[in-house]
Amino acid sequence: MSTGWPPRAPADDRGIPLEGGKTLLKQYYAGARLESPQGGTLHLLRIRPEEDGSGTVLFECSVSSLRYELHVPKATRNDKKKVKDQQDEGRDPYCPRHCEPPEKLTRSGGHLVCALCGVRFGKPLG
Numbered sequence: 841m842s843t844g845w846p847p848r849a850p851a852d853d854r855g856i857p858l859e860g861g862k863t864l865l866k867q868y869y870a871g872a873r874l875e876s877p878q879g880g881t882l883h884l885l886r887i888r889p890e891e892d893g894s895g896t897v898l899f900e901c902s903v904s905s906l907r908y909e910l911h912v913p914k915a916t917r918n919d920k921k922k923v924k925d926q927q928d929e930g931r932d933p934y935c936p937r938h939c940e941p942p943e944k945l946t947r948s949g950g951h952l953v954c955a956l957c958g959v960r961f962g963k964p965l966g
């Protein structure tokens with residue numbers, strides 16, 4: 841008896857959610873090398889902006905080749921204010937979360953998005 845469609849292979853931009861949220865995020869924002877739960881290091885594969893304004897960072901483990909993803913929470917009021925303040929000063933805003941090296945926000949679909957965390961931080965001026 842047929843069960844219909846064969847099971848779908850997982851989409852290649854999905855990974856296993858990483859545990860240890862806040863600590864990992866801090867390390868990620870600081871540009872530190874992240875350790876894989878498998879003991880290797882995590883190599884950045886790509887960054888995916890989510891529909892709700894948050895982001896997902898996809899990594900591949902150097903040892904197991906398993907893929908992991910880190911969910912980056914959407915912008916807080918404080919984050920947005922920091923971006924707005926930069927705009928008010930007439931500067932091209934940087935991501936309020938990454939410090940070293942600073943990451944300039946890019947325009948995408950009417951939003952200001954950080955290319956390193958995929959998070960939307962507000963709207964471009966003009």
Ligand SMILES: [Zn+2]
Nearest residue numbers: 935954956957
């Ligand atoms: Zn960022």
